[in-house]
Amino acid sequence: VYIRANNTKAGxxxxxxxxxxxxxxxxxxxxxxxxxxxxxxxxxxxxxILILELFIFERKSKWAGKIKLFG
Structure with a gap:
């Protein structure tokens, strides 16, 4: 169906x-x-818990020494 619809609302x-x-x-x-x-x-x-573990335990783990967070 073809319906011509230009600016008028009728179409x-x-x-x-x-x-x-x-x-x-x-x-x-x-x-x-x-x-x-x-x-x-x-x-x-x-x-x-992981962050507390880094600060609480005196003995450092192997991977904690490899991570240099503060310089």
Whole structure:
């Protein structure tokens, strides 16, 4: 169907009416579940424990000597 629709609304109304009269079908639908991420709590606790471990223990581990955080 060819409908000339220039700046007038008459042509656009015909186009919208044609679209509304078309058969409406659903082609495909998917359902998604949105989960709430809670891993940040465990990562935060682990990071705090690792940082405390570096400062609390007098004996330095092998890898702690290789990391030069402050110069």
């Amino acid at each position: 656009l109304k015909k186009v919208f009416n044609e679209i509304n009269e078309m058969e409406k079908t659903e082609f495909e639908s998917k359902m998604f579940s949105d989960y709430e991420d809670r891993f940040q709590y465990f990562i935060g606790i682990c990071l705090v």
